[in-house]
Amino acid sequence: MDSRDELAARLDACQKCNVCTAQCPVAKVNPHFIGPKGLGPDMERFRLGQTIPRETTLDDCSNCKTCEVTCPSGVKITEMIIEARRAASKAPHKNTLGLKLRLRGYVLGRAEYLGKLGVIWPTMTNQILKIKPVRLALDKVLSISKSGPLPAYGKPLEVLVGKRPKIKASDSKQVVYFPGCYTRYNEADTGQILIKVLEHVGYKVIMPDFHCCGLPLDANGQFEKAHKNGLYNLELMRPYLEADMPIITSCTSCGLTLKEEYPKFQTTSAQLIGAHSYDLFEFLWQLYEKGELPLDFQEVKASYGYHPPCHLKAQRIGTPVVRILGLISGVKIRNLDAGCCGLSGSYGFKAEKYDNAMKIGSTLFEAINVGAGRGDFQEITTECGVCKVQIQHGTGIPTDHPVRILAKAYGLIN
Amino acid sequence: MWDAVVVGGGLAGLIAGIRATQRGKRVLLVTEGVGTLFHFSGIFDYGDVEGLRHLPKHPYTLFDSQAITQGKHFVQEICPEYVVNDRPQSAFNVLGTVRQGDLMPRSMVLPDPQEQGVFVLLVPEGLKDFFPEIVADNMAREFPGWQVSVKRMQVDALQEWTRLGKSVTSIDYADIWRSEEGYRALAHEIDEIKRQFQDAGRSQGKIVVVLPSLVREYFDASRTKFYRNEFSLPVLEMSSFVPSPHGRYFAEYLKHIFTDLGGELMIGARAVSLKGELNSEGHAKICQELVVRSMGKLMRLKGKKFILATGGLLGGGIKVGMARRSIRESVFDLPLFIPQEWSVPQFLAPQPYAQIGVETDQFMRPLDPVSGQVVWDNVHVVGRMLAHWDPWTQRCGGGVSVTSGYAAAELI
Numbered sequence: 001m002d003s004r005d006e007l008a009a010r011l012d013a014c015q016k017c018n019v020c021t022a023q024c025p026v027a028k029v030n031p032h033f034i035g036p037k038g039l040g041p042d043m044e045r046f047r048l049g050q051t052i053p054r055e056t057t058l059d060d061c062s063n064c065k066t067c068e069v070t071c072p073s074g075v076k077i078t079e080m081i082i083e084a085r086r087a088a089s090k091a092p093h094k095n096t097l098g099l100k101l102r103l104r105g106y107v108l109g110r111a112e113y114l115g116k117l118g119v120i121w122p123t124m125t126n127q128i129l130k131i132k133p134v135r136l137a138l139d140k141v142l143s144i145s146k147s148g149p150l151p152a153y154g155k156p157l158e159v160l161v162g163k164r165p166k167i168k169a170s171d172s173k174q175v176v177y178f179p180g181c182y183t184r185y186n187e188a189d190t191g192q193i194l195i196k197v198l199e200h201v202g203y204k205v206i207m208p209d210f211h212c213c214g215l216p217l218d219a220n221g222q223f224e225k226a227h228k229n230g231l232y233n234l235e236l237m238r239p240y241l242e243a244d245m246p247i248i249t250s251c252t253s254c255g256l257t258l259k260e261e262y263p264k265f266q267t268t269s270a271q272l273i274g275a276h277s278y279d280l281f282e283f284l285w286q287l288y289e290k291g292e293l294p295l296d297f298q299e300v301k302a303s304y305g306y307h308p309p310c311h312l313k314a315q316r317i318g319t320p321v322v323r324i325l326g327l328i329s330g331v332k333i334r335n336l337d338a339g340c341c342g343l344s345g346s347y348g349f350k351a352e353k354y355d356n357a358m359k360i361g362s363t364l365f366e367a368i369n370v371g372a373g374r375g376d377f378q379e380i381t382t383e384c385g386v387c388k389v390q391i392q393h394g395t396g397i398p399t400d401h402p403v404r405i406l407a408k409a410y411g412l413i414n
Numbered sequence: 415m416w417d418a419v420v421v422g423g424g425l426a427g428l429i430a431g432i433r434a435t436q437r438g439k440r441v442l443l444v445t446e447g448v449g450t451l452f453h454f455s456g457i458f459d460y461g462d463v464e465g466l467r468h469l470p471k472h473p474y475t476l477f478d479s480q481a482i483t484q485g486k487h488f489v490q491e492i493c494p495e496y497v498v499n500d501r502p503q504s505a506f507n508v509l510g511t512v513r514q515g516d517l518m519p520r521s522m523v524l525p526d527p528q529e530q531g532v533f534v535l536l537v538p539e540g541l542k543d544f545f546p547e548i549v550a551d552n553m554a555r556e557f558p559g560w561q562v563s564v565k566r567m568q569v570d571a572l573q574e575w576t577r578l579g580k581s582v583t584s585i586d587y588a589d590i591w592r593s594e595e596g597y598r599a600l601a602h603e604i605d606e607i608k609r610q611f612q613d614a615g616r617s618q619g620k621i622v623v624v625l626p627s628l629v630r631e632y633f634d635a636s637r638t639k640f641y642r643n644e645f646s647l648p649v650l651e652m653s654s655f656v657p658s659p660h661g662r663y664f665a666e667y668l669k670h671i672f673t674d675l676g677g678e679l680m681i682g683a684r685a686v687s688l689k690g691e692l693n694s695e696g697h698a699k700i701c702q703e704l705v706v707r708s709m710g711k712l713m714r715l716k717g718k719k720f721i722l723a724t725g726g727l728l729g730g731g732i733k734v735g736m737a738r739r740s741i742r743e744s745v746f747d748l749p750l751f752i753p754q755e756w757s758v759p760q761f762l763a764p765q766p767y768a769q770i771g772v773e774t775d776q777f778m779r780p781l782d783p784v785s786g787q788v789v790w791d792n793v794h795v796v797g798r799m800l801a802h803w804d805p806w807t808q809r810c811g812g813g814v815s816v817t818s819g820y821a822a823a824e825l826i
Binding site for chain 2: 017018019021022023028031032068069070071072073074256259260263273274275276277289313314315316317318319322323326334335337
């Protein structure tokens, strides 16, 4: 069965129960959005008959994948919507998007170039992005919301590859780290801590000069560039994949792209990537189950609220971070599971979507504010960089990647 | 190694998961989607328990009446708005007719029809699949001594919906009532009704506001805030249409209880197969791991016990193929009881296909229907997957799911 037939088969699996729309964070706040069932399987029947709806309707979906995780019948709803966007971008009447929005798609899709630019002189970039007239200009010229929580830049994470990377089958204690643009350009210290943790548990870390995974490009209609990035990254990974080395991600969206999108590429490494990519904590839990995870934890007396990012849920691996942090004495962690933060990659940066993104996040913000107010926890922890930025924007409560808690327990940081 | 791996996140699976976690067990619950709880009306039906216990092979025959009562009390324990009662109670369904139920939230229980009073049906603008005229007619027929009046209301937050002529689901309304703004709008509307009816002297009897889509028995994602109840008149809620807000909130609520107790939820994962070997006596097999498809790789989930709570034909636990008579249990490939004739012509008559499911021993372990031997030693089957019952005509869906889920957790 080719992938098109498979999609059609899943289309027939849709029982029209509407549970996806009932759970969709966007449909809840945007009356113009017809919801995942409508835009996915319902419209798919028309699309199969070559009637392609306007891009702007398709554009309302934030690609959080809540519908897919929710669907009791395994229908690939978001995939249908993204495929339809792809088809619409090639359609003859594609000029429905104005120049401004196309330009914005170009800018927001380029998380990597923005990162490369931003880190040339991070303090200056950060200062400039704090200037109100600059944000106003971005809002006017590119429809990038003047209120959205644009992340700050820092010194980038250095690439880690030997001059001639030695890959031998016996070197099984090596992993490849795919940091993603956010860690690389906005939060390199988290990346360094993660590398220290992996070294502490006995793994040498290789970090080739990867490009952006492609997800922000796909989400902003830059499908060809996304495809090129994917091929480039897969080629960089090839020798390591062939040597049976795990690829570790710390960003849940990059992780999802590696697991879900890359296997669709027509290259040999694409066939290996799915089985070799791991979320950091998924990987650590596997070590724990094999009895290979060092358990030399110091006590960490702290309570955290945990926000599971949508794209972690979409990886269908449960919440391994809760299991791992549960091994550390003193750590209290509460899985908030209060829905999408609303930012959804670059969705919430867009001027016309900012208010809705904040409304989507309000349930989560409330859960955090109430819990913190009652003293259940003092900080929030979540794997996703943009969720972190949005949570801090919406609640003002310090939020960090959970690898920092683990590094504390291992005595690697204070 | 998990103490128990529960497959399926519907009512039976979540009850089993919560109870086992509460008992200090390490439990992983794997579910493909949200399950059929989104179809839950808010009312648990137990049916004529004593009568059904006399039907050969009915799931109730696997339990003594004490176990059935324990399950009911467990629901009350985790959700105190549900009150265990000796006799069935009555509620309005979504069409305004009266239906009986065995376990329902306090806020749904109807007043005494012998009393006199006024029902004010409060209708939120644009509520999907809700027909106020029919509902009011039915209510008047059911309560001849009561006056029924309809009042419509609008919510500011939904102005754009109204302008577009777009209907609003009861789930979205239930969500709005929980917000500060929505609560205020509702409280204001109820004050108005009070003024209109009571203060104007239009009614001497009891005034009861009837509201669809109000779900107040479960707390929300912040785990602290129960729905606020302070209204100037008593508010009665109706059961709801699908996708149901009661089902949605109850599913969320059970999920949070489960994870707060330390249970782990793996949502979106499809169980594909399992690995096991024959036990020492060579009769039954012992399941060692459940294989779950997670993106590009297969995850092997090792457990001591496995609970199969994947639902029946509707929930997706039993798959019917296009080929004639191709029907199978989709995770463990367990042998199914399948009646000779699947259906009878009368649509609303008891349908034989409702009886399709897995036969078990008294510990809910799957049996081979031909040899009568236990197939898997450490697998317990719960909920709709059990054979020989019919939730629709016997009206015992909630009862069988809660009882079997609870009882299975006691075996972990």
